[in-house]
Amino acid sequence: MxxxxxxxxxxxxxxxxxxxxxxxxxxxxxxxxxxxxxxxxxxxxxxxxxxxxxxxxxxxxxxxxxxxxxxRPLPMRKYKPGSQKPFKSWAMGPWLEPVPDRPYRNxxxxxxxxxxxxxxxxxxxxxxxxxxxxxxxxxxxxxxxxxxxxxxxxxxxxxxxxxxxxxxxxxxxxxxxxxxxxxxxxxxxxTCEEELIVTGDIHITGLDREYWHFWGDASTILVSLRPVLIKDDNTVFTFQIFGKQVDRSKLLSDPKEVLNIFRTVTERTDLTYGDLIWLSDFRPNxxxxxxxxxxxxxxxxxxxxxxxxxxxxxxxxxxxxxxxxxxxxxxxxxxxxxxxxxxxxxxxxxxxxxxxxxxxxxxxxxxxxxxxxxxxxxxxxxxxxxxxKQFGVNYRGSPIVLDERTTENVSGSPYSNDDGRICAGDRAPDAPGLIDSSGNQIRLFDMFKSWLHTVLIFGDDLAPSVLQALEQYPEKTIQAFCIGPKDTPSDADAVLEDRDGHAYTGYAVDRTRSTVVVVRPDGMIGGIAFGVEGTERYFDGIFSI
Missing domain, CATH: 3.50.50.60 (FAD/NAD(P)-binding domain)
Incomplete structure (x- = not known):
């Protein structure tokens, strides 16, 4: 403790x-x-x-x-009983390269x-x-x-x-x-009483560790085996067994029955089964x-x-x-x-x-x-x-967010902000290629902290008044940065040059209108304002001063 x-x-x-x-x-x-x-x-x-x-x-x-x-998530293969060659191969989704606002897309x-x-x-x-x-x-x-x-x-x-x-x-x-x-x-x-899933980990040798393997189907019995990354042990697989013909009581009362299921469903005589590491079952709730x-x-x-x-x-x-x-x-x-x-x-x-x-x-x-x-x-x-991937999880309808830029109702789905907008309550995007006053290159995700609100001031004309207004709030709770376009004068530590424009693009900021974006400690946009008054209205809803 x-x-x-x-x-x-x-x-x-x-x-x-x-x-x-x-x-x-x-x-x-x-x-x-x-x-x-x-x-x-x-x-x-x-x-x-x-x-x-x-x-x-x-x-x-x-x-x-x-x-x-x-x-990284493994590609999947499905086999006919007894065959070492898959008849189907696929991935859960395409492998996606990083983009400026989303560095982790897989x-x-x-x-x-x-x-x-x-x-x-x-x-x-x-x-x-x-x-x-x-x-x-x-x-x-x-x-x-x-x-x-x-x-x-x-x-x-x-x-x-x-x-x-x-x-x-x-x-x-x-x-x-x-x-x-x-x-x-x-x-x-x-509770889905009829949909039982038995899962656990087991030692297996003889099975390719570059794929997630499947046999059978849910109408009878389906078995999946996925290799587990463990240092100094390349024999561990995690498994799932489910389907309409799975006998739960038999499986759980005798661990050997798990091996019998593997042998019966896969019909693979080239695999060697070792000890069960753990075994459990559940019905989805x-x-x-x-x-x-x-x-x-x-x-x-x-x-x-x-x-x-x-x-x-x-x-x-x-x-x-x-x-x-x-x-x-x-x-x-x-x-x-x-x-x-x-x-x-x-x-x-x-x-x-x-x-x-x-x-x-x-x-x-x-x-x-x-x-x-x-x-x-x-x-x-x-x-x-x-x-x-949960990029679209949002709190647009939250009572504590403030958005002066989006005036119409854009609440939509709390799981998918697929309208192309960036609104208060949305996930805060990353932006690489920012240049600080020392000439160092940083990204927004380098700056976000779990104990700080991060204020991004787009447009240097707003910076002095917004920075002064932020002084009324508790110390060590807010950090602020002025985000400027290429060749913005950087005579203060709080100025970041958006040389490649990723911050302006990621936050959908109109270059002709100065804008303040407040990012919460949980990496969500808490407020979007056009000046000191809106910025204060957001923080007055959070802090007592």
Whole structure:
């Protein structure tokens, strides 16, 4: 745990809990994070990282570690029983080269056990450590704090109780967690009883590790084997088994039955099967809460929404939950916003994320139905559209964004801003090739930080007045840069020359009209204004001064 008394207790140390912890710690907030399991989880589980998540990982400073231990998504192959030659080969989507506003246009494959270990290593830099074998027994909300009762199981099995007071509690304890239930939130949706999926990791030799392999189909039994990147071990594959003829009880009661399924469905006598590393099963659930919190307690990730794994959206959506909430909590805890404004700021977490998650459930459920209802050898359910990269996730309808440039209603889909506009509430694009006062070349993503609003002032005539206006807001919460076209005089450190025009183009700024763009700590555009008044209106909605 951190050395100072914690301001926030995070219950559950999966991806969403770890991202929330890291974001809060980077904002100077003391955190305690507990996990009821006695050991760290093994296995791939949520291994598909979407491009938008890669951007958020860069803002958090963990992207290079993720890239070093991850791999690009593999092409797929499908085989007839007994054949070593595929009869179909395809990719989930075309490989896309980077463009100025989107440097990461392809996903990353990295096991959840690996990504969690990376995130843990980063929170440990702040002297914060995940406390295993520690569960939340109950909590009680007070007007200005939360009393949490914990139970820690020590080595001899003895349970040690503890009472802890914190200012806020975050539940990232999964679909079966206790925080949502104790908070009394509804969890509306359905369970697909007939659509069982068995998954796990296994050692296999003799199978090409450059592809994701498929046999059978969902009308009977479908088997997939995908190689796992593990240092010094090139035998691990993660598998899925599903279909209408899968016998769940038989598979789970006897691990040897998994091997029998592999042998029967693939009819490959050249493969050697080793030990099972882990095995689990689940029936896809499509459920979400009616709101993401109440009072001083919030839920994030699978504690707030569960879904089909098809589409690879869940873990990525959980990361966005954590980032969206944590920067807002940090402002409140650092006393930069006070009631009643703090209440509306925290309420915006639900207002922004509920529509996004509802659409995510719709998208992933549609893909699940395609997968189980596909005709034999149909590969369409295994291809992915651009919308699933999550670039289009937006908060255009949010009560805390401000847009003076777009006056008509452009709320549209919370998952796809495909109208060609750049509006407040959208993802903030990157822009490479900016030249600072020292002649160094930088990009906007180098500047975005999880603890700062970033103000981009396009047009040097606005810079003096906007910079002066920003001085009224709390220190170390805002950074500002004047973005100028080629040959802009750079007599101040806050001037960046947009030599190639990528910033003006990426943010759709009219060169004849000076514009202010405010980028939030979570990498979303919070405000677009044409002067000091609009800039102040945005920040007056965020800060108490």
């Amino acid at each position: 951190t050395s100072s008394p914690p301001s926030v207790l995070i219950v559950g140390a999966g991806p969403s809990g770890l991202v929330a912890a890291l974001t809060l710690l980077q904002n100077g907030i003391s955190v305690r994070i507990i996990e009821k399991e006695s050991k760290q989880r093994v296995g791939q589980r949520g291994s598909g990282i979407q491009p938008r998540s890669l951007e958020l990982f860069e803002h958090l400073g963990v992207l290079k570690d993720m890239q070093a231990q991850g791999s 996903g990353l494959t990295i096991g959840q056990n690996v990504s969690e270990a990376i995130l843990r290593s980063h929170i440990e830099k702040y002297s914060c450590h995940v406390e295993l074998a520690t569960r939340l027994q109950s909590f009680e909300q007070k007007s200005d704090h939360v009393v949490a009762r914990l139970v820690k199981t020590i080595d001899d099995g003895q349970e040690v109780p503890e009472t802890l007071s914190v200012q806020f509690l975050l539940g990232s304890d999964g679909a079966r967690g206790v925080v949502r239930k104790m908070l009394g939130l509804t969890f509306v949706g359905r 499509m459920r979400m809460v009616n709101k993401f919190g109440a009072g001083r307690v919030f839920v994030i990730g699978d504690a707030a929404h569960v879904h089909s794994p098809t589409g690879g959206q869940g873990l990525n959506s959980s990361i966005q939950d954590a980032f969206n909430l944590s920067w807002k909590l940090a402002l409140v805890l650092n006393n930069h916003v006070s009631p009643p404004k703090s209440l509306s700021l925290l309420d915006s977490y639900s207002a922004e994320r509920l529509p996004v998650i509802a659409e995510m459930l719709s998208q992933t459920t549609a893909i699940l139905n395609q997968t189980f209802q596909a005709e034999k050898d149909d590969i369409k359910p295994w291809t992915r559209g651009f919308v699933l």
